[in-house]
Every structure is written in structure tokens, then in C-alpha cells.
Amino acid sequence: MQASRSSSRRRARWLWLWCAIASAGCATVRAEEKEHLADPAMSFRSGGAAQRHEEHVLDNREGSSGAGSARGGGCGCN
């Protein structure tokens, strides 16, 4: 019973996500309206090496940060 409820909940989440992505097609921003979106401040990954090093430090200084990205090569955590 509980497994069935959990499965339904999981299906509902996928359905919600799929609907959300599909609805994104309705939010069309034309090329001439993207001046501000092209600004580096509107980018989600603009930190380069400095950002990677910060993520590496947080991976080792917090118990949970490691799940945010894929990397290997030792822990540097002593």
C-alpha cells in the first residue's frame, strides 16, 4: 500500500516536471529582447576556476556538498 502511494507520488512529480518543461515553450523571448540575458551577470556558470576551487573547498568543509557535481581525485579533507 505504502509502496503504491510512493510510486504514485513519484509519477506525479515526473508529470509535474514534464508539464513545466513543456509549458516553457509558451515563454518565448525573442532575440532582440535578450540584451540583458546576454550579460555575464545573468549567466549561471560564470565563475571558472575560482568557482571550481570554492566548490572543492565546500565539498570538504560540509557534509553534503559533494552531491552537487561529479569529480574524483582524492578528498583533500584531512
Added chain:
Amino acid sequence: MQLSAPSAVHASWPARIVAWTAALAAALPAVAAAQLQTSLGASAFREAGGPLSMTVLMPEVSADAQLSSGFAVNAAWTADVVSGASVAVVDAPADDVDAISSATVSDVRHVLGGGVRVGDHQSTWSAGYRYGFENDYRSHAFDIGARTELYDRNTALEINYARSFDSVCDGLDASEAVLKPRLTSSDDCFADGDDVRERDLSLQTFQAAWSQHWTGIFATQLTATAQILEGFQANPYRAVRIGRASAQEHHPDERARYAIGAGARVWIEPLAGALQPQLRAYRDTWDIRSFSAELGYEQTIGAGLRVRGRGRYYLQGGAAFYSDDYVLAPRGQYFTGDRELSPMRSVLLGAQLSWALPSDEQGRVLGVLGGLELVLKGDLLKSWFDEFHYDRVEVPNDTALLGSFALVAGF
């Protein structure tokens, strides 16, 4: 990565770097006509308090060459140069900060890697490999990814999968975990030493991201990650006080980690800058749950000069098997001396300055470059460990500084 002396195996790493550099130099004629971007950077991390300290220098060099409109290659080298003094036996008798038992830490970790990227104007596929090595750790990591843009490039979907095969140096097993001593040196690691053995750790990471432009001034990104770890996950050098004796910390071999993040970018027209909120929630099968909230603001303040400031708050619950005192309050078969597995919270404050040098009429910078950007970054990290003590002593090294610089040049 502790109490190390260079071994015959590790003496070969300069030769490897020379070989990689030679290979890169040999390939340069082929990429001479390509669009090339190189990056040179370094970060310094410093955390100290009482007898404990940790300094890490992280240099990095990377290059990305677009060989044709649909094909690019990249290569990178990065290192961690670690030195300091770490806790040897957690909860050993300590009435004051100076009585905390510590051990010298010294090691260098290198990571060499490269990858390829193919695609067209809409979709990109990528694959890469990285090899990491240090005195007591080896890692082979492979990753593949795909990204596509939809709806007039207003929607971007991305998936990535990474697989890592790691080897960790450890001491010989005892008949029971509570009798196993900590590893005191990495001198014989990966050299067929009689007192050490290699333990495997396998990591699989899945990540999916959805980025969306909703209007000309509002964008969002949703990221979900899952990671499965199987194998040795403890710190072999750290011991925990169990009764009268101490034993190497003992962690479960299985761990599954799940995280979901949501971020937004909001353009503030009157200020000509962007607000950057970010939320992240996490849980894993060790029963650690955490939440972080971040707010940043970035603005262009002059010709190519940008400044960014931000604050981040992090809150975490402890692992199911964490205890501040395993003598009085044991938590089953596992025990840890890792303060990052205890309930904790932290605040990070940071600032970043980026300067893209202006180009001339021919679009060149300094006459020869396609672009040149200098990045300076500084962060202050303050943590609180309310339920973690070294016997009766509170954590003395709870404040850290991280400074970074990077130079990115395009040709």
C-alpha cells in the same frame, strides 16, 4: 594524505607533466588555426585555530580549442598542495585547545584530464577523462554529457553522468572495527608495503539541469543530482576514542546522496545589475539533511569591469551514526570523528572582481589576443559545530579564508 615522503612511484609525476606538456606542444600546430581559450589560475585556502591549521594552494591550467564549428578539445591540470596540522585522535583527553592531539599533514594531489565536445548549433555531446593521484589516493574518472537548446534557445536541457574508480590507502584490517588502529603514514602506500592495503571506492553521479529564459530580465535553473558511493569512505588517519582505546573511524560502505537546486537571475534595470538567488536541499542515506540559501548581486561598473557580492547560509543535520561521545552515547556499529558529519551551520561572505580588457578596432586585445579577462575573488567561511567537541574543547579552527585569481585569454 599525511606524514608523507616522496616515493619511487610518486617521483614520476614531474615526468608525466613534462610528457603531457610535450604532447600538448606537439598538438599546437594543429590547433594554431583554431579558436583557443586558455586559463591560468590559483586559489589559496587557509584555516587555523589552536594547534590545528590547514593551508591549501590550488594552481590550475586549462585550455579549450575549438578545432572546427562542431568539434572542440580541452585539457587541464590542477593540483592541491596541502600542508598543516590535523586532528589525530578525536575525543582524546583535552582540557584546553593546546591539548588537542594533532598530526602533521603534507601532500600534493595532481589531476590531469582532457575531453572532447561535438555538436551543432542546437545540441552538444561531451566526454572526458581525469586521472588524479596523490600519496594515498588514485582516481580514474570518466564523464559523458549532453545538452540541447529548445524553443528559440530559451530552454536548455542538460544531462551528465560520471563514473569514478578510486583507490584509497588504508591500514590492515583488525578482527573488529573497534580494534583497528588509524593509519599513521602514507609512506608505503601504493608500493606493496606490508602494513598497508588498497581499498576501492566507486562513485556514480547523475545530474540533470533545466535552464529557462522566461522574460528578457528573468531566467531560472533547476538542477537535480544523485550520487551513489560504494567502498571505503572514512579518513584512514583519523581515530576516535572508544572507551580507553582509540580506533580508526568506521563509516558505512554504501551511501546514496540526492540534491536539488533552484536558482534565478533577475535583471534590475535601474541598477543595470542582476540579483542571483539560489536554494539547495540535500539528503542522503546516512540521514544527513541540509539546506542552503544564497543571495548574490552582480553589476557592471565600468568598461569591462564587473563586481559581485554574495552571502550564503548553510544548515545541516548530523549523520545517523554521529555522536559527540561514543563512550557515553554509542550509535551502533559505526563511529566517526568527522566534524562535517555532525550538525553544523556556516555562513559564507564573498566578493569577486572581473575585468575584461577592452578590444581595439580590429577586435583584438593587446594587439594579439581575442580576449583577456582577469578575475579576483575572496571568500570568508565561518562555521559553527554546536554538537562537536574535542573532548571538552570546542572546534578552534572554525574560520577559513579562500582567495583566488584567474587569467583567461582567448586567441
